[in-house]
Amino acid sequence: MAEVQGSKKKKKKSSKRTRKERRYVGETTYASKVTTGIGMFGAMLLGAGVYSRWVSDHPASYAVYLVAVGAVGLVAALSLGDIGTLPVRVGDLGIAIERGNELDRIGWSDLKRVYVEKGKLMLEARESTSSITLAAHPKAVARLLAEGTQRVPEAMDVKRSAIEDLPTPRDDDGELLTVDGPQVAGRSCRASGKTIAFERDARLCPQCGEVYLKDRVPKKCLTCSAELGERALEA
Ligand SMILES: [Zn+2]
Structure with missing residues (x-):
């Protein structure tokens, strides 16, 4: 390699x-495609239901169901928007x-x-x-x-x-974004299998983030084969 x-x-x-x-x-385009589809359908049912049940002179018996289904559709649209994105x-x-x-x-x-x-x-x-x-x-x-x-x-x-x-x-x-170093205490050294108790004892592969005890850093990373040695990072 x-x-x-x-x-x-x-x-x-x-x-x-x-x-x-x-x-x-x-992507907002993706979110809105999914959400507006379901959301609009829900809003439409809701509107039709409300009209038929409370506004129209001849309330239809199914109007209440329209309201219920419509409301569920709207709620689903709002939460789906989250899931996809x-x-x-x-x-x-x-x-x-x-x-x-x-x-x-x-x-x-x-x-x-x-x-x-x-x-x-x-x-x-x-x-x-x-x-x-x-x-x-x-x-x-x-x-x-x-x-x-x-x-x-x-x-x-x-x-x-x-x-x-x-x-x-x-x-x-x-x-x-700038992020803090990863949590290494409690992870195990890939070379020795020993648990790393203190952050200061850990060294990380700069390429894949694999964790080693500082005395057990191999020449090449055992996970991704990158050259290590001096290149290993402090946590
Ligand atoms: Zn590596």
Whole structure:
């Protein structure tokens, strides 16, 4: 495998560095297609029901049902808008899906297999599988695939034909955020299997984020094969 990291331009050589990620909100066109469809239908039923039941001189017996179904449709539209378009982040710490105030993080080193199924990018990790809808997040998915191919090429299992319509990642994509280092205490060293008790004892692979005890850092990362040694980062 070609060593890709040599081409990266790094300004400072400190082993501690700032970590960045890009935040993407879902495409409004996708959200509105789904939501307006259901929402409008709901609003229409609701309106018809209200008219028939309370405004018309001849209230129809089914009017109450129209109101109920319409209201359910509206509520569904509002919540669906959320589901399709949860903000997604891609960057040094891997991938994160924002669920309200919670960040659902998947480290690059945790990814086992990334593939496309039924219009979704499936992220199979060590302990769980998440998905991102392509139509809702074309830019985030494009970025994720580009970074993933550099960081953890073995996990990437996406056919070119499945992602033909995705845009090319650009520097001004998303909202650039600076993030704190990952939580490493409690994770286990990939080389020795020992639990890392203190952050100061941990070293991270700059490419995939795999964690090692500082005395057990291998020459090459055991997860992504990047050269390590001196390049390993402090947490
Ligand atoms: Zn690595």
